[in-house]
Amino acid sequence: MWTLVCYTVETDSPDDWLIMSSKLVNCRPIMDSWRAPLMIDVRQGVIGSPLLLVAFLMMNSGSPLFGQEALRMGEIRGKITITKSEDDIQKPPPVDRYSTHRLAPTSMSGAGMSSSAVKLSERAVIYLESQSSKAQNFQPPTAHPILDQRDLAFHPQVLPILVGTTVEFPNKDNLFHNVFSYSSPKEFDLGRYPTGESKSIRFDKAGIVRVYCDIHSHMNATILVLENPFFAIPDDGGAYVIKNVPNGTYIARLWFGRDLAASQSVSIKNGESVSVNFTY
Numbered sequence: 001m002w003t004l005v006c007y008t009v010e011t012d013s014p015d016d017w018l019i020m021s022s023k024l025v026n027c028r029p030i031m032d033s034w035r036a037p038l039m040i041d042v043r044q045g046v047i048g049s050p051l052l053l054v055a056f057l058m059m060n061s062g063s064p065l066f067g068q069e070a071l072r073m074g075e076i077r078g079k080i081t082i083t084k085s086e087d088d089i090q091k092p093p094p095v096d097r098y099s100t101h102r103l104a105p106t107s108m109s110g111a112g113m114s115s116s117a118v119k120l121s122e123r124a125v126i127y128l129e130s131q132s133s134k135a136q137n138f139q140p141p142t143a144h145p146i147l148d149q150r151d152l153a154f155h156p157q158v159l160p161i162l163v164g165t166t167v168e169f170p171n172k173d174n175l176f177h178n179v180f181s182y183s184s185p186k187e188f189d190l191g192r193y194p195t196g197e198s199k200s201i202r203f204d205k206a207g208i209v210r211v212y213c214d215i216h217s218h219m220n221a222t223i224l225v226l227e228n229p230f231f232a233i234p235d236d237g238g239a240y241v242i243k244n245v246p247n248g249t250y251i252a253r254l255w256f257g258r259d260l261a262a263s264q265s266v267s268i269k270n271g272e273s274v275s276v277n278f279t280y
C-alpha cells in the first residue's frame with residue numbers, strides 16, 4: 001500500500017535540496033515505516049520570488065526507486081585513544097546489599113578481575129545525542145543483547161542498548177549469581193540462578209543502569225539505555241563507525257568503563273562521513 005504525502009518548502013536558493021532533505025528527515029516521527037523514494041518538482045515563479053520546492057513522498061515497504069540513497073544518511077567514524085592509566089580511572093565502589101556479604105570475595109583478584117585486562121571493545125561505547133531524535137520512536141531490536149556472567153565478571157562491562165530493548169543475562173559460571181540494580185531507569189533483582197540458566201529484563205526507560213551481583217560484590221557493569229540507535233562499540237584498536245545517521249547536529253559522547261569520558265559536537269550535512277576522534 002502506498003501513502004502519498006505532499007511537502008512544500010519555500011527557499012531563496014535553487015540548490016536547497018539540503019534544507020529540503022533535512023526537513024524531511026525531521027518528518028520522520030510522524031511516519032512510522034519510512035521508506036522514501038523522493039520526487040522533487042522545482043517551480044520558479046516571477047523573478048525575485050522564492051522558489052517553491054514541492055516534494056511528494058511515497059512510502060512503500062519495498063520501493064525500488066531511490067531507496068535509502070534518497071535519505072542521504074551519513075556516518076560518524078573515528079578512533080578512540082586511551083592514555084589514562086588504570087590508577088587515574090575511577091574504581092567502582094563495591095556494593096554490599098547485606099552485611100552478611102561483607103566478606104564477599106574481595107580476594108578474588110584473579111582471572112577476569114583486572115580491569116586493565118578487559119578489552120577496549122568491552123569497556124567503551126560511542127553514542128550520539130540530539131534533541132530531534134529524542135522525540136522519535138525507534139523500533140527496538142527483536143534480538144536480545146547479552147550481558148554475560150562469566151569468570152566472576154560481567155561481559156561486556158558496558159552494554160549500549162536502544163530504549164525498549166530486552167537484555168539477556170546468562171550465567172556461564174559454575175556457581176550461582178544474583179544480578180540486580182537499584183538504578184532509577186530500571187530497578188530489578190533477578191534472584192539467584194545457577195550455571196546454564198538465563199533471565200531477561202526489558203529496559204523501557206532511557207538512562208544509566210548500574211548492574212551488580214548480590215553474591216560477588218566486585219562484579220559490576222553499566223547498561224546505557226539510549227534514546228536512539230546511533231551508537232557503536234569500538235574494536236579493540238579503538239576504531240568505530242556509527243552508520244545511517246540522519247543529517248543534523250549531535251553531541252558525540254565517549255563512555256568508558258563506568259563514566260562519561262568525553263563529549264564533542266558534530267554535524268552531518270548532505271549524508272557525508274564525518275571523522276570524530278576521542279582521546280581520554
Ligand SMILES: [Cu+2]
Pocket residue numbers: 176177178213214215216219
Ligand atoms: Cu555473582
